[in-house]
Amino acid sequence: MSNISDPREKVRTARRWVVKIGSALLTNNGVGLDRHAIGEWVRQLATLQSRGIEIVLVSSGAVAAGMTRLGWYQRPRTIHEMQAAAAVGQMGLIQAYESQFQQYQRHTAQVLVDHDDLANRQRYLNARSTLNTLLDLKVTPIVNENDTVTTDEIRFGDNDRLAALITNLIEAELLVILTDQAGLFEEDPRIQPDAALIGLADAEDRALDAKAGGSAGGLGRGGMITKLQAARLAARSGADTLIAGGRLDNVLLRINEGENIGSLLFSRRAPLDARKQWLAGHLQVRGSLVLDDGAVRVVRDQGKSLLPVGVQSVAGSFTRGEMVSCVDRENREVARGLVNYNADEARKIMGSASSRIESILGYCDDEELIHRDNLVLV
DSSP, X not given: OOSOSOHHHHHHXXXXXXXXXXXXXXXXXXXXXXXXXXXXXXXXHHHHHHTTOEEEEEEOOHHHHHHHHHTOOSOOOSHHHHXXXXXXXXHHHHHHHHHHHHTTTOOEEEEEEOXXXXXXXXXXXXXXXXXXXXXXXXXXXXXXXXXXXXXXXXXOSSHHHHHHHHHHHHTOSEEEEEESSSXXXXXXXXXXXXXXXXXXXXXXXXXXXXGOOOOSSSSOXXXXXXXXXXHHHXXXXXXXXXXXXXXXXXXXXXXXXXXXXXXXXXXXXXXXXXXXXXXXXXXXXXEEEEEOHHHHHHHHHHOOOBOGGGEEEEEEOOOTXXXXXXXXXXXXXXXXXXXXXXXXXXXXXXXXXXXXXXXXXXXXXXXXXXXXXXXXXX
16 A cells, blocks of 8 residues: 555655556547547647656557448447458547657557456566566557457456556556546436546445446446456556546646545555466456355455365366366355366365365365465455
């Protein structure tokens, strides 16, 4: 946890940002790429960079831009149409950013990622090295999900979560999510115009869940709930998240100057180490293990490995090394981790002492079902 008591001051002093801009903003609610608005955001980003702030830009808009070019008015429902729209739109989106950044003598780099890039440990480290090298070279990485090849099984789900994972990946201090709303409100401002803006809150405050709704339009996959989930994911690396209206004049510069705008969801957590951050960011959970009360206490409160004896039931189909969720008897997730045995083996040894694994299976690769080094609390 930072020793800066004022979260707004922590924002003002942050030197590495991830900035995410949503589809509705970039395409002026589906009309087409809003090049004037893109120019304004790039001007502000270039100014921040001149102040010594490192920026990674996570940009939505490829699918939405492709839709407008193709004359489509509803988001594609089939994966091949989604891929086609992304391929068409990505060209115009990156050209728009490139031309604007060139006005400030700033180089850009397009970085397309899918889940496998961040789920595979080696590719995760490669992605981190690439982004850090680009920042060292004063190049602005423009990151997007690789919608041209992604499938329903591997997609991030929304670019809010992708932005949070990139925040963890490069250990950024601040995640800024620009949206078509002024921030997170006590009630839905589309229904209650006089709803109060939540200016400051703990990202982990579960009372916020009831205040966040779904996506309002057909252009993006996200909504305020995904922004809240992104803030919690970013908080795992100690980063704060600021949700603000992207159409506000000089919004990014005003954030940097400490102005009280938007909703700041701050982190109270000490940053997880790099490996734990990687584990926490896994999206593909292949199964679940139901833990007894004793195992929950050992894993959650004592930070120990999960042994077979503490598991009551096994769900799903998974192989050795895949991610599984650990839940209590009320199905509340406690932790997740990389399992040492496949699903069939786990069912055979659950509830048994580790000393019995060899007699049950005929071999014993590991005494732990999940080693503590491969286990992260959620």
